[in-house]
Amino acid sequence: xxxxxxxxxxxxxxxxxxxxxxxxxxxxxxxxxxxxxxxxxxxxxxxxxxxxxxxxxxxxxxxxxxxxxxxxxxxxxxxxxxxxxxxxxxxxxxxxxxxxxxxxxxxxxxxxxxxxxxxxxxxxxxxxxxxxxxxxxxxxxxxxxxxxxxxxxxxxxxxxxxxxxxxxxxxxxxxxxxxxxxxxxxxxxxxxxxxxxxxxxxxxxxxxxxxxxxxxxxxxxxxxxxxxxxxxxxxxxxxxxxxxxxxxxxxxxxxxxxxxxxxxxxxxxxxxxxxxxxxxxxxxxxxxxxxxxxxxxxxxxxxxxxxxxxxxxxxxxxxxxxxxxxxxxxxxxxxxxxxxxxxxxxxxxxxxxxxxxxxxxxxxxxxxxxxxxxxxxxxxxxxxxxxxxxxxxxxxxxxxxxxxxxxxxxxxxxxxxxxxxxxxxxxxxxxxxxxxxxxxxxxxxxxxxxxxxxxxxxxxxxxxxxxxxxxxxxxxxxxxxxxxxxxxxxx
Numbered sequence: 001x002x003x004x005x006x007x008x009x010x011x012x013x014x015x016x017x018x019x020x021x022x023x024x025x026x027x028x029x030x031x032x033x034x035x036x037x038x039x040x041x042x043x044x045x046x047x048x049x050x051x052x053x054x055x056x057x058x059x060x061x062x063x064x065x066x067x068x069x070x071x072x073x074x075x076x077x078x079x080x081x082x083x084x085x086x087x088x089x090x091x092x093x094x095x096x097x098x099x100x101x102x103x104x105x106x107x108x109x110x111x112x113x114x115x116x117x118x119x120x121x122x123x124x125x126x127x128x129x130x131x132x133x134x135x136x137x138x139x140x141x142x143x144x145x146x147x148x149x150x151x152x153x154x155x156x157x158x159x160x161x162x163x164x165x166x167x168x169x170x171x172x173x174x175x176x177x178x179x180x181x182x183x184x185x186x187x188x189x190x191x192x193x194x195x196x197x198x199x200x201x202x203x204x205x206x207x208x209x210x211x212x213x214x215x216x217x218x219x220x221x222x223x224x225x226x227x228x229x230x231x232x233x234x235x236x237x238x239x240x241x242x243x244x245x246x247x248x249x250x251x252x253x254x255x256x257x258x259x260x261x262x263x264x265x266x267x268x269x270x271x272x273x274x275x276x277x278x279x280x281x282x283x284x285x286x287x288x289x290x291x292x293x294x295x296x297x298x299x300x301x302x303x304x305x306x307x308x309x310x311x312x313x314x315x316x317x318x319x320x321x322x323x324x325x326x327x328x329x330x331x332x333x334x335x336x337x338x339x340x341x342x343x344x345x346x347x348x349x350x351x352x353x354x355x356x357x358x359x360x361x362x363x364x365x366x367x368x369x370x371x372x373x374x375x376x377x378x379x380x381x382x383x384x385x386x387x388x389x390x391x392x393x394x395x396x397x398x399x400x401x402x403x404x405x406x407x408x409x410x411x412x413x414x415x416x417x418x419x420x421x422x423x424x425x426x427x428x429x430x431x432x433x434x435x436x437x438x439x440x441x442x443x444x445x446x447x448x449x450x451x452x453x454x455x456x457x458x459x460x461x462x463x464x465x466x467x468x469x470x471x472x473x474x475x476x477x478x479x480x481x482x483x484x485x486x487x488x489x490x491x
Contacts (some may be wrong), residue, residue, distance in 0.1 A: 247468025
């Protein structure tokens with residue numbers, strides 16, 4: 001068993017109140033059903049309710065505890081080196097649209113926090129992109145020029161205000177950070193107060209069309225004219241999204257610090273290996289949250305080693321104390337670094353909306369996405385519909401499937417607290433060994449597209465190396481696109 005320091009879980013989730021919405025247990029109707037209670041789903045729901053529309057939201061697990069609640073939660077238009085990339089590859093108008101969409105998303109978050117009195121530890125902070133190499137300094141200056149081209153205020157400094165050496169930094173002033181899990185809890189409360197109905201522990205196992213859209217869970221059904229699939233990766237779509245994206249994870253650790261301003265601002269490095277920094281809080285006091293570089297979901301056989309490396313880097317470069325929390329979070333990248341949002345096939349599947357591929361910048365983008373979807377449902381023009389077009393062209397070789405990294409010869413190779421994939425005839429079995437030495441097996445075949453899963457030895461999950469589905473050690477679905485659990489297998 002790999003023993004890592006700190007509590008397993010997100011510091012944001014740990015300090016947020018549990019929501020406690022009921023499970024869906026009947027057949028009900030609404031104008032719109034939203035699948036997924038993250039930032040996109042709840043933003044869409046609240047925007048529609050503010051316009052007097054009827055909404056039902058179903059969440060597979062609990063509000064605020066999934067991808068949004070495990071993010072770094074920076075409310076910023078500074079997304080590393082995005083603007084130079086967009087100007088060079090898509091042109092200034094697209095880059096300007098991206099800046100405008102994310103500016104509007106960030107402002108809507110702050111407006112709602114103020115208007116609805118959402119207590120979520122909101123703090124104004126400057127956002128910095130920093131470099132540690134001479135090449136990186138040049139990229140910083142080019143990004144500053146691109147940011148100014150699209151109407152954003154950007155200032156270059158000779159070094160970042162960090163306790164280690166840097167050679168340049170790009171500052172976007174007056175950005176913000178918050179606790180995303182608390183924010184989602186506040187959004188959910190507001191949705192319910194405005195007449196929206198929320199159901200937790202109500203995973204969509206079937207999304208189909210009869211006379212209206214139909215979302216079926218284990219114990220109930222929602223009938224609606226519109227369906228919004230606002231899951232991390234779309235669990236259903238008339239146009240396939242899995243091969244338009246690449247699933248990726250990053251590791252995060254929250255360290256105890258004596259000084260809450262030990263790092264004053266939000267920071268992301270641009271030189272490999274990249275790191276991201278921001279401060280936070282839990283019930284015991286201030287924290288410094290440090291993220292490591294991304295890696296493809298299910299394609300690393302030793303995720304725990306990434307936490308070891310991350311802790312080593314943090315202790316070398318930052319005045320940190322004990323590790324309080326550690327977690328992995330997953331997102332999906334797109335080739336052009338812009339999310340896919342909207343109605344992918346309005347002719348054959350009218351009223352079906354998706355949102356995915358947020359490239360680790362889902363707070364402002366996800367809020368803008370919810371606004372786009374809500375406007376589309378109301379048949380209102382939104383200036384960012386073209387930006388986020390879910391069926392725009394993409395390179396066919398962008399998505400890379402992987403193989404399981406956990407193949408072992410026999411169960412004798414699986415230590416306590418570890419997992420491995422064995423072959424029995426034509427069957428591949430995902431086996432983990434409990435603390436008492438007992439073995440537990442499930443099918444190693446992902447229920448989405450049939451790839452063989454990998455054991456994540458840090459989170460103790462089974463991760464799909466193809467399209468990013470994540471399953472608990474016992475086989476239940478944590479993240480889609482899979483909707484069905486891994487089947488139990490007798491050993």
